[in-house]
Amino acid sequence: MRVEPGGWTRGPHVETGPQTQAEETAEVPGALPEALTGFVGYLLRRVFARFAACSDGPEDGSRDFLVLDALTGGDWASQLDLAERLGINRTLMVGVVDRLEGRGQVLRTRNPDNRRQYILSLTDEGRSAVEAGRRAVAERDARLTAALTPEQVPRLNTLLARLLPPGAQDLVRGTGHLVAQAHHRLRRLGDEKLAGTGLRVRHYGPLSLLATSGPCPQQRLAQELAISGPATSQLVDELVAGGMVHRGRDPHDRRRHALELTELGHTQLKRVAHAVGLLAAETAELLGPGGEDELRALLGRLLEPAHPGAAEATATARRD
Numbered sequence: 614m615r616v617e618p619g620g621w622t623r624g625p626h627v628e629t630g631p632q633t634q635a636e637e638t639a640e641v642p643g644a645l646p647e648a649l650t651g652f653v654g655y656l657l658r659r660v661f662a663r664f665a666a667c668s669d670g671p672e673d674g675s676r677d678f679l680v681l682d683a684l685t686g687g688d689w690a691s692q693l694d695l696a697e698r699l700g701i702n703r704t705l706m707v708g709v710v711d712r713l714e715g716r717g718q719v720l721r722t723r724n725p726d727n728r729r730q731y732i733l734s735l736t737d738e739g740r741s742a743v744e745a746g747r748r749a750v751a752e753r754d755a756r757l758t759a760a761l762t763p764e765q766v767p768r769l770n771t772l773l774a775r776l777l778p779p780g781a782q783d784l785v786r787g788t789g790h791l792v793a794q795a796h797h798r799l800r801r802l803g804d805e806k807l808a809g810t811g812l813r814v815r816h817y818g819p820l821s822l823l824a825t826s827g828p829c830p831q832q833r834l835a836q837e838l839a840i841s842g843p844a845t846s847q848l849v850d851e852l853v854a855g856g857m858v859h860r861g862r863d864p865h866d867r868r869r870h871a872l873e874l875t876e877l878g879h880t881q882l883k884r885v886a887h888a889v890g891l892l893a894a895e896t897a898e899l900l901g902p903g904g905e906d907e908l909r910a911l912l913g914r915l916l917e918p919a920h921p922g923a924a925e926a927t928a929t930a931r932r933d
Contacts, residue, residue, distance in 0.1 A: 639821040645916070648825075649818055652889065653896050653905055656912040661796040661827040663916065664757055664789050675790065676701055676709045678746045681718060683734040683784045685743055690724055692731040698780045700794055718742050732904055750787040758788055758913050772908040775899050799896060811855050812881055817889050819848050820874065820882040823858065828871035857881050 649655040679699050680853050689695045690831050696706035710733065713719035718739035724730040735743070758766050766788065773791035774782045776798060785794050801816035823829055826837070835845035849872060852858035856880035874882070897905040 622689075641773055646837055647820065648821060652893055653912070654796075654814070654889075654892060655818075656909060656916065657792065657796045658787075658797060660912050660915050661792050664792055664836075667757065668752070670708065675793070675911065676705065677713060678743075678750070679722070679785065679790060680709055680713060680733075681739050681743045681746065682786060683736065684719065684733055688735075690730065690735040691727075692721070692733055695733065698778070698781065698784055700777075700781065700797060710717065713739065716742075734830075740794065747786075750789070754788045758915065760917055761911065765911060765914070766909070769911045772900060772904055772911070775901065775904065776896065799892065802895060803888060803892040806891055808883060810881070810884055812885045812888075814889060815848065816852065816857075816881075817885045818854060819845075820857065820878060820885060823872055824879065824882055828873045830871050834872060852878070855881070879906045 621713050645659065679701070680695065683689070683695060684697060692706060692710060693703055696703050701709065708720055710719060710731075711774070715723050716738065718736055720734040720736055721731045722734070724732050754766075758769070761769065770788055770791055773788070773795045774785070776795040777785060777791075781794065785791055790812060809814060819834060822834060826833075829837075831845055832842075832850055834849070835842055836857075838845065840848075849858060849860075853860060855877075857874050857875055859875050861873055862871065900908055
């Protein structure tokens with residue numbers, strides 16, 4: 614990862630919750646499952662993964678830039694409030710501010726109205742870093758969105774911003790950062806709907822495919838989901854440990870194992886499908902009339918170079 618003037622690095626990631634390395638590198642080129650391309654959240658995850666693949670270093674630089682950029686509008690009275698607005702874990706935020714303060718880019722002082730809070734202020738060094746960072750972000754976004762027209766890029770950014778909390782919509786700039794923030798927020802909203810069930814939104818894909826495909830070798834499941842072997846293994850291990858999937862013998866080849874839904878798996882599929890439906894409805898409401906179809910089409914365009922079938926699949930999903 615190239616280090617830019619001011620000490621920040623290129624990269625689209627923003628940490629908003631636990632995500633394993635297998636999840637971060639899960640997506641692989643291939644035909645996208647038609648059963649999933651109708652969901653904005655799924656396409657957004659694919660675009661996020663594609664953008665992330667262009668980054669070969671840690672996420673710290675992106676967090677640093679987001680904080681510096683947010684401070685260009687003036688001092689921030691609460692470090693914790695800014696972390697929440699930007700979707701950065703409060704513990705990670707402490708490290709971000711420590712780094713920025715150590716580089717002389719941010720000044721941290723006690724809030725006289727609340728001694729438990731810190732006021733964050735941008736220094737002249739910080740302003741110079743923001744200017745350099747914005748140029749690098751613009752260059753990177755231009756490469757990532759090359760499949761879109763000049764008119765489509767700002768429209769994509771507008772729609773992505775609608776998926777963020779109102780307090781964050783004016784703070785996050787750049788398509789790469791908006792994709793990351795929107796992806797993490799939709800994932801969090803979906804997982805919140807499954808709290809206490811032992812399920813995550815990411816379980817919908819493998820459960821639904823196993824329900825329709827019957828006994829299925831793990832390699833075939835990976836191919837149909839267009840995800841990597843390690844990511845598939847992680848998902849399957851979770852589902853087996855939860856009693857939702859059984860590893861048995863492949864009826865077509867007794868030398869290998871096949872995956873099959875258990876009775877509990879069918880029950881849990883209904884639960885996660887309900888949550889996915891609620892998330893899709895909430896996403897459509899956030900995007901407004903026509904916004905869902907428009908965003909789905911734009912995300913499909915971004916996936917076309919790596920996934921030629923993405924645009925056709927999303928068009929089919931819209932017709933259905």
